[in-house]
Amino acid sequence: MTRPFLEVQGLGKTYPSPQGPPLTVFRDVNLHIQKGEFVCIIGHSGCGKSTILNVLAGLDTATTGAVIMDGQEVAGPSLDRGVVFQNYSLLPWLSALKNVTFAVKARWPRWSRDKVAEHSYKYLEMVGLTGGAEHRKPHQLSGGMRQRVSIARAFAIQPKLLLLDEPFGALDALTRGVIQEELLRVWSGTNQTVFMITHDVDEAILLADRILLMTNGPEARVAEAVSIDIPRPRQRTSIIHDPNYYAIRNHLVEFLATRSKELAGTANPDGDDATPQVVQFPTQGFPRPVTPAAATKAPIGAPTSSAKG
């Protein structure tokens, strides 16, 4: 059996609190991510998504569990894992170009100045940031352009794993749509593994191979992994015509609206060491309760109807 590219085993984060019991933000997070996979994670604010991402990045440490990438345990930040935050990924005193070149220099310290510049330009070009804009400082760029620079930099250093924390969360809807497709275009030319946090259901369906759904915190967990089998290349305008699109979308919305709350604090029915349950569309007839009502009312093994004499 080959090991997955990225393994997350039994990850949990607990904060001690001065008064009262310690606060467990999430626990028993088990994930397998394959090379080249684009994974999105959705969950309500505060359930611990950013914490998980920071642990993957090596910027934060988990209380329990481990992250293994390419057979090695993650024990600190590394150029093998690129990170794009919602804000402040760029250094405001450097031009867009310099924000990329400093990273490229850090990645390949022995490259010549020309090679660094050429490589940086190539990636800025991919996100359409050339023709003078590359010499501007971040505050002279629009929010969308800033995130384009962040994305160009993240791809330019060619990390094994790209971590995106709500990268488009601060953008207006129109800009977000454009830049999502740009991200898809840049990504499709690579075999880049991406782990991305989003709170936008449509964004997740457009981008992801798999969407992880988190229950509400505290004691949050990843409850489901929804496979998105809509063929690529995908476009915002065409994916809505996919026969499964609305079924997927409804499933996600319904999870966020009701089940994320109902499942809060519950354990994985497959066991604490198990990966989240897989959901596929069209649904392949596994015994999954369709309505929350059924989930709470039908104990395992109970007869579906009982005749009382």
Add this chain to the structure above:
Amino acid sequence: MTLPLRVRALILSGIFLALTLGLWELSHKAPAAAGEMTEYEMLMGAASEEAAVPPPSKIIAHAWAELSNPFYDAGPNDKGIGIQIGYSLQRVLIGYLAAAAVAIPVGFLIGMSPLMYRALDPFIQVLKPISPLAWMPLALFVIQDSEASAIFVIFICSIWPMLINTAFGVAGVRKDWINVARTHELGHLRTAVIVILPAAAPTILTGMRISIGIAWLVIVAAEMLVGGTGIGYYVWNEWNNLDLTSVIFSILLIGVVGMLLDMALARVQRLVSYAD
């Protein structure tokens, strides 16, 4: 038609200046013409006239004469104003740069390490409020050299604002920028140079501006104490000569030089400031 604010302010400044100088000039002439001379005044004659506050016209004429030949040197008690200012500037710059060379690295250390911050904080809190001139006797005794003692006093008075602002600026660098450095595997030194220094530079420069202002305030007093050369000594010396024209002229010059020092650092500050 309304002029730009800058121009209107300039015109108003000109009017204030003209009014002040005009009133000053008139108030000087008036009593001499009106009152009769007392016996004492008649006795004192020329001396009392020299001791009176001179009119602006006299000061401007004096300034013209001094500034057209600022670097003459006719013995220890008669040097051009440029030479005196030069001595003061030299002391200020040596003391100030030495202070920067200590304050900025130590400020970095304090800013980056909460342990060091706590460990050094009591010392800073006690040393900071000491008037720089209070160090003078100790400096004179230990260093045994008035020149070096003056420089030491400049050093000790410039160090605190730079130290505190550097520590504050470094400690306040946004966590996300530090994370950018960490995810790019920048070492300690490169993190300091590529991320922390530029991020904290505006705050550090604010400290440097405060320091140069204090240093320039203190040098005048220090030179009055140690004597010999410098603009502070010059002011004191002219006072002893009862040459109030020179005293007022040098007071104004001290102000102008202080302003130029501040403007120079303000320019550097603009260079390193960034919008976030």
